[in-house]
Amino acid sequence: MxxxxxxxxxxxxxxxxxxxxxxxxxxxxxxxxxxAMPDWVLRHLRYTAVSVLPALVAPLVVWPGATEGEIDPPRLIAALVAVAVGLGTGRTLAAILCGFAALYGMFWLIG
CATH class of the missing domain: 1.20.5 (Single alpha-helices involved in coiled-coils or other helix-helix interfaces)
Incomplete structure (x- = not known):
């Protein structure tokens, strides 16, 4: 074998x-x-969660398995909406929910 x-x-x-x-x-x-950790370490650790979520989501937007690697407009638009809401409000949950709504809204519109 x-x-x-x-x-x-x-x-x-x-x-x-x-x-x-x-x-x-x-x-x-x-x-x-x-x-106790030094202040510079604590300052850098605050950005860990902010960097992990985009690192998990970016491959699903750029190379989605559901479309066999083809860029998909609904996923791209949902990602842009999530980034805009995240930058505008500074709230992670709001960005996730708006991206989710945009993704399924685009699936509903496009079919």
């Missing part, structure tokens, strides 16, 4: 990923968790 991974290799990969994941969490929670 080609394409199958050896059982030993699989368990080595699983254990290595588990140890790596534990190590990353332990560094932040176990070693740094009870210490």
């Amino acid at each position: 080609t394409g199958m991974i050896d059982r030993t290799e699989l368990w080595i990969v699983i254990l290595a990923l588990g140890l790596g994941s534990f190590g990353l969490r332990f560094v932040f929670l176990g070693l740094v968790g009870d210490k």
